[in-house]
Amino acid sequence: MSTLEEHVDVGVPIDKAWDTLHRVENYPRFVTGVREARTEAAGRAHLGIEASGRSREIEAELSDRQAERVMEWHTTGAPDLIGSFSLQSIDDNHTRVQARVEYDPDTVREAFGGPKGFAQANAIERAVRSDLEHFKDCVEQGR
Template sequence: MSTLEEHVDVGVPIDRAWDSLHRVENYPRFLAGVREARTEAGGRAHLDVEAGGRAREVEAEVSDRAGERVLEWRTTGAPELAGSFSLQPIDDSHTRVQARLKYDPGTVRETFGGPKGFAQANAIERLVRSDLEQFKEYVEQGR
């Protein structure tokens, strides 16, 4: 398994950033490749994803530690992915959003296509950075 960690500082209070992460139905607005997303019973989420020219349905279990401002998720089938978002206040109107992703490069390549090896790792890093920047724009514009 490989682990990727990235962060972005957003110009909103921690409560606003936290609430935005919990609106699964808005994930298509800031997560590349997510065409549709919805919350399901039992702390689950369903995402329709298109990546590498392939459409897939992804089910995930989502849990949070609200007191710690950590939202964790993991897929319940293929591809096997897991991650978290943790939020830390910088001051009253700024928040650091830390994203962590655990993945097997071979599985991601088989499932979604794309390059091998180091090129794939770079592509995933760029995607996560881009998603965080899109989240920043989304939350700061108050959509």
């Protein structure tokens, strides 16, 4: 498994960032390739994704450690992905959002296509960084 960690500082209080992160239906606004997202029963989410010309439906289980401001997730089928979002208050009006993703490069390539090896790792890193910047724009503009 490969692990990627990226973070972004957003200009909103931790509660606002936390609430925005938990609105799964808003993920298409800031997660590249997500065309549809909805919350389902028992802490599950359904995502309709399009990547490299391929459409996929992905189910994920979400769990919270509310007191620590950590939301963990993992896919329930292929591709096997595990991740978390951790929020840390910087001050009353700023929050650090850290994303962590664990993935098997071969599995991701089979599921979504794209480059191999080092190029794939760079592409995933750029996508996560871009998604965090889109999240920042979304939460700061109150969309």
